[in-house]
């Protein structure tokens with residue numbers, strides 16, 4: 306099961322509308338929509354910043370999600386990102402985390418001792434591929450989060466320069482931190498609604514809906530691809546595992562061939578596609 310988190314209703318309307326067999330569960334003030342989309346169970350919820358962490362943790366504990374996609378809008382920091390274009394996080398950080406008064410680097414998350422948390426490279430690649438298919442320009446890099454709507458040129462420049470961030474928003478890094486401590490892969494996909502300058506509030510109001518729909522379209526394309534891929538893989542495994550060798554007088558030999566086929570297939574898949582399982586190692590907490 307994959308969890309999808311969006312901060313505001315408008316960021317998820319289009320996805321929610323396409324969920325089938327939906328059940329709604331309210332936990333800790335957050336509405337979770339469980340249903341089916343491209344063969345993947347999706348839990349969708351509206352959140353704020355602390356809410357996004359509550360939501361991600363609930364998805365892990367109550368819904369058993371195996372990966373989280375955070376979709377929505379962001380303020381663009383990079384000159385290469387125009388309105389409606391998409392920032393994909395290779396890493397997330399918290400620009401408002403600051404214990405520099407006691408000697409830490411700005412942005413350091415005490416406890417895990419990190420400034421930047423890696424998003425899952427496989428999901429990042431899936432997002433880039435989906436964007437290419439839809440003809441959407443993307444920039445992959447750092448997305449900075451904080452409990453602040455950034456609409457100030459100095460603050461914008463500081464976040465851009467200090468963290469080398471492409472975009473700024475209010476949830477992605479909180480979700481990233483929850484995923485990190487739970488060893489769950491995640492990716493953040495944000496369409497640009499404003500440039501985080503003094504014009505940001507007006508631009509945000511005007512482009513919010515359009516930008517949010519873009520990010521959702523990309524998310525859906527990703528899910529579609531992931532589903533097609535897992536369907537093809539599942540079909541092959543079923544074929545090999547389901548073959549009725551037991552009746553054969555050479556069943557020991559058959560078992561041996563089945564073993565070779567399965568392992569050969571898995572080795573081939575690992576080599577060319579890298580598996581979800583192998584990916585988990587890369588996202589588990591590393592000592593710093």
Ligand code: ADE
Nearest residue numbers: 378379380454455474501
């Ligand atoms: N989300 C969209 N635009 C934003 C901005 N300028 N600051 C923080 N979050 C945002």
